[in-house]
Amino acid sequence: MAEAASSLLVLRDVCLRFGGLQALMDISLHVPAGLWSALIGPNGAGKTSMLNVICGLYAPQAGDVLLEGRSLYGVPAYERAVLGLARTFQTVQLVQEMNVLDNLLLGLHTQGRVGVFGHLLRSSASRREERKMQEKGLELLARFSLETLWSRPVLELSLWQRKLLELSRAVAGDPKLLLLDEPMGGLTMAERESMALLLQDLRGQGMSMIMVEHDMDMVMAHTDHVLVLHHGRLLAQGPPREIQADPQVISAYLGE
Ligand SMILES: Nc1ncnc2c1ncn2[C@@H]1O[C@H](COP(=O)(O)OP(=O)(O)OP(=O)(O)O)[C@@H](O)[C@H]1O
Numbered sequence: 001m002a003e004a005a006s007s008l009l010v011l012r013d014v015c016l017r018f019g020g021l022q023a024l025m026d027i028s029l030h031v032p033a034g035l036w037s038a039l040i041g042p043n044g045a046g047k048t049s050m051l052n053v054i055c056g057l058y059a060p061q062a063g064d065v066l067l068e069g070r071s072l073y074g075v076p077a078y079e080r081a082v083l084g085l086a087r088t089f090q091t092v093q094l095v096q097e098m099n100v101l102d103n104l105l106l107g108l109h110t111q112g113r114v115g116v117f118g119h120l121l122r123s124s125a126s127r128r129e130e131r132k133m134q135e136k137g138l139e140l141l142a143r144f145s146l147e148t149l150w151s152r153p154v155l156e157l158s159l160w161q162r163k164l165l166e167l168s169r170a171v172a173g174d175p176k177l178l179l180l181d182e183p184m185g186g187l188t189m190a191e192r193e194s195m196a197l198l199l200q201d202l203r204g205q206g207m208s209m210i211m212v213e214h215d216m217d218m219v220m221a222h223t224d225h226v227l228v229l230h231h232g233r234l235l236a237q238g239p240p241r242e243i244q245a246d247p248q249v250i251s252a253y254l255g256e
């Protein structure tokens with residue numbers, strides 16, 4: 001219980017089914033604040049499903065998710081974003097019809113104070129807020145070296161640039177917990193290294209992260225804590241060195 005109180009994120013007996021398929025079985029875990037955690041497991045193990053349950057895209061049939069001790073039961077995804085959960089997707093999710101800056105601004109709207117009616121009426125407070133957000137958006141793009149592309153349609157971006165834009169949108173609202181679904185998937189070795197450095201910087205600034213990743217070298221080199229899923233069950237969790245030496249993990253995953 002004391003552990004639960006000091007945890008940033010808690011999952012309690014989470015079960016998720018799709019028809020007859022049990023995607024997550026009795027998952028209970030604690031994630032302390034300030035850690036870069038890796039979520040690993042073979043294809044189909046339930047990694048993306050777990051992130052979807054945490055951020056509210058999937059409602060589990062049983063169990064609960066708590067953020068800073070607060071139950072998120074029945075809290076929709078957009079409210080969870082306001083409470084401090086942000087994510088990136090296994091397949092980058094950007095609005096193709098919008099330009100780079102407008103896509104980024106979607107991540108900043110969790111911070112707006114004017115509200116929908118203020119914006120509809122285009123009040124002076126709404127215009128001020130919009131200007132402020134655009135400035136902040138451009139600053140963020142600069143941080144991720146995307147500033148010269150701000151007016152380009154996202155269709156023109158490379159995968160690396162789209163991954164960067166999705167990451168900058170996720171951190172725009174200054175989340176308490178960042179969920180990253182294979183942020184390095186499909187990237188070249190050099191891009192993967194650059195992404196790792198960016199994530200290391202974010203962790204250095206105190207951001208907590210859960211990252212789905214298949215590359216064990218990357219997990220070993222950078223993360224603080226590892227969660228292992230196998231056939232929807234939490235097989236093991238612990239520091240990377242312990243996980244790498246865990247016989248159960250080796251036979252279930254690393255040996256495959
Ligand atoms: N929306 C859905 N409807 C039906 N089944 C689903 C759905 N989402 C996931 N599943 C199933 O749940 C299981 C876990 O899938 P999930 O995508 O969470 O795995 P994963 O660990 O992320 O795999 P990968 O490494 O391939 O991304 C799989 O058997 C998958 O087919």
Ligand SMILES: [Mg+2]
Nearest residue numbers: 047048049090
């Ligand atoms: Mg997945």
